[in-house]
Amino acid sequence: MSLVAHGVTAGYRGLTVLRDASFGVAAGETVGLRGPSGCGKSTLVRVLALLHAPDAGHVSLGGVVVSGVRHRVSAALRTRVGVLFQSPRAASDPRLRLADLIAEPLHATGHARAHTRARVAELADRVGLTADLLTRRPHEVSDGQLQRACLARALVHRPAYLLCDEATTMLDASTQAHVAAVIAQEQRRHGTGVLVVSHDAVLLDRWADRVETW
Amino acid sequence: MTALRIEGLGVRFRLHGAAVQALSDINLQVRRGELLAVVGESGCGKSVLAHALLGLLPRNAQVTGHAYLGEDLDLLHCGEQRLAREVRGRRLGLIPQSPATALNPVRTGRRLLAETLRAHGRDPGLAAEVAADAGLDDADLDRYPFQLSGGMAQRLTTALALATDPPLLIADEPTTGLDRPLVDHTLDLLRRRCDAGGTVLLITHDLAAAQRVADTVAVMYASRIAEHRPARDVFGAPAHPYTAALLDALPNWAFTPIPGHPPMLTALPPGCAFAPRCPRRTDACGVQPGGPVACHHPLVAAA
Ligand SMILES: Nc1ncnc2c1ncn2[C@@H]1O[C@H](COP(=O)(O)OP(=O)(O)OP(=O)(O)O)[C@@H](O)[C@H]1O
Ligand code: SF4
Ligand SMILES: [Mg+2]
Numbered sequence: 239m240s241l242v243a244h245g246v247t248a249g250y251r252g253l254t255v256l257r258d259a260s261f262g263v264a265a266g267e268t269v270g271l272r273g274p275s276g277c278g279k280s281t282l283v284r285v286l287a288l289l290h291a292p293d294a295g296h297v298s299l300g301g302v303v304v305s306g307v308r309h310r311v312s313a314a315l316r317t318r319v320g321v322l323f324q325s326p327r328a329a330s331d332p333r334l335r336l337a338d339l340i341a342e343p344l345h346a347t348g349h350a351r352a353h354t355r356a357r358v359a360e361l362a363d364r365v366g367l368t369a370d371l372l373t374r375r376p377h378e379v380s381d382g383q384l385q386r387a388c389l390a391r392a393l394v395h396r397p398a399y400l401l402c403d404e405a406t407t408m409l410d411a412s413t414q415a416h417v418a419a420v421i422a423q424e425q426r427r428h429g430t431g432v433l434v435v436s437h438d439a440v441l442l443d444r445w446a447d448r449v450e451t452w
Numbered sequence: 453m454t455a456l457r458i459e460g461l462g463v464r465f466r467l468h469g470a471a472v473q474a475l476s477d478i479n480l481q482v483r484r485g486e487l488l489a490v491v492g493e494s495g496c497g498k499s500v501l502a503h504a505l506l507g508l509l510p511r512n513a514q515v516t517g518h519a520y521l522g523e524d525l526d527l528l529h530c531g532e533q534r535l536a537r538e539v540r541g542r543r544l545g546l547i548p549q550s551p552a553t554a555l556n557p558v559r560t561g562r563r564l565l566a567e568t569l570r571a572h573g574r575d576p577g578l579a580a581e582v583a584a585d586a587g588l589d590d591a592d593l594d595r596y597p598f599q600l601s602g603g604m605a606q607r608l609t610t611a612l613a614l615a616t617d618p619p620l621l622i623a624d625e626p627t628t629g630l631d632r633p634l635v636d637h638t639l640d641l642l643r644r645r646c647d648a649g650g651t652v653l654l655i656t657h658d659l660a661a662a663q664r665v666a667d668t669v670a671v672m673y674a675s676r677i678a679e680h681r682p683a684r685d686v687f688g689a690p691a692h693p694y695t696a697a698l699l700d701a702l703p704n705w706a707f708t709p710i711p712g713h714p715p716m717l718t719a720l721p722p723g724c725a726f727a728p729r730c731p732r733r734t735d736a737c738g739v740q741p742g743g744p745v746a747c748h749h750p751l752v753a754a755a
Contacts, residue, residue, distance in 0.1 A: 382494020410657035411701035416709035
């Protein structure tokens with residue numbers, strides 16, 4: 239089982255950022271990816287997360303070719319890939335309380351309330367969010383606290399793959415180690431395939447099973 | 453000469469029924485030419501400190517204490533008008549955290565820079581030079597903010613803050629999203645400002661960054677300063693158990709998170725806030741410790 243980009247070319251309105259790039263993450267492994275600023279790592283993550291359609295090439299999930307971006311594929315496919323971005327603020331709806339931010343993907347796939355509440359409580363505990371934080375909105379918490387909420391949200395459907403794009407760059411050492419530990423635990427329990435994009439060679443050496451450098 | 457003197461600064465936010473104590477009794481002094489790094493766990497109050505000094509806190513904030521800029525001006529009591537006219541961007545600059553949300557989306561980088569230079573009576577033609585200082589290519593200046601990668605947006609916000617050339621610069625996480633060479637470039641830029649007589653307050657969660665350029669380091673925990681000492685002492689022989697635990701969380705050290713969680717700022721305990729996580733706590737720790745090493749049982753005797 240793996241999530242793979244095959245010969246992907248992608249970019250933004252006339253600017254080609256990825257050219258014939260191939261990259262894969264297998265179930266149960268943690269792959270590190272590093273490379274200079276602007277080399278297209280984030281674009282690769284967006285393509286693998288089905289957030290950005292490639293101009294050429296394709297993405298396959300467990301051997302099945304996926305065509306179309308996130309909102310056009312079935313919920314069953316969409317929920318198998320979780321993403322965690324560098325800036326939790328840019329990625330979060332400012333109107334939602336943290337509890338709802340975490341729960342929202344469950345609403346979208348129609349889960350019972352009791353189940354949702356229990357799942358949010360369980361994940362909040364795992365990522366280290368105290369009860370008083372769950373009732374606040376994004377502007378009332380720090381970036382690190384918001385990133386913990388985004389991690390809980392990314393795990394809410396227990397994705398088969400988790401893509402982290404510089405996701406711990408803005409976190410302090412202890413929160414970074416904690417986020418890495420939560421992700422590693424998720425991986426041990428459920429065989430999640432994890433991609434960690436980071437500029438930090440020391441972090442990747444410590445966290446990833448193998449590291450690719452672009 | 454003292455560039456900034458903070459005395460007993462406290463900030464409280466009122467929040468539906470509760471009160472968040474974001475800063476408690478902060479005392480700091482920064483000399484001209486000094487680079488002070490403020491480090492600490494996520495949510496401990498670092499950005500609130502920056503915003504308090506600049507008068508950028510939201511309405512529900514209650515601020516107490518004093519913060520003297522130079523000899524005369526109390527930033528906390530001089531009023532919004534003076535802050536807007538004389539202080540922000542002139543005597544005190546800010547590189548804000550979250551650059552993506554700080555940039556005007558409908559202007560190119562070149563135009564943003566030129567406007568800022570002009571507004572501060574400087575030559576708008578300096579835009580390319582200021583951008584290069586911040587590590588930004590001339591070609592990237594013609595992009596709109598939404599076309600910038602995270603790292604590029606960060607360098608543009610840095611360039612915008614440098615364009616006003618303020619004697620005291622607060623840099624709130626200025627290296628987020630940059631690769632190592634660019635991190636070092638930005639840090640060295642801040643260092644050079646200090647060597648040339650400027651003053652920098654660097655807020656960062658990146659301990660390696662602080663170690664590289666800071667003269668002094670203030671480690672914050674749960675709204676207070678745990679330890680404020682010369683950088684080489686903090687990294688060479690941490691005195692506060694929290695500092696030691698934070699260093700241990702680094703990937704090139706033990707990569708072990710500090711057990712437990714920071715206390716809720718809505719319900720800070722009466723004594724040392726680190727006590728529930730501290731291996732050295734005793735009954736004495738029920739009383740709030742003070743001083744440059746705020747601990748009853750420091751790991752080394754502070755000078
Ligand atoms: N929405 C967009 N529109 C136009 N260009 C973009 C857009 N997003 C990114 N780019 C450009 O694509 C290139 C690669 O961006 P990407 O974010 O993928 O790089 P990166 O390797 O992650 O960079 P960094 O480490 O600095 O964040 C950059 O030149 C960037 O300016
Ligand atoms: S005062 Fe006590 S509890 Fe607090 S850090 Fe020092 S030893 Fe630990
Ligand atoms: Mg990137």
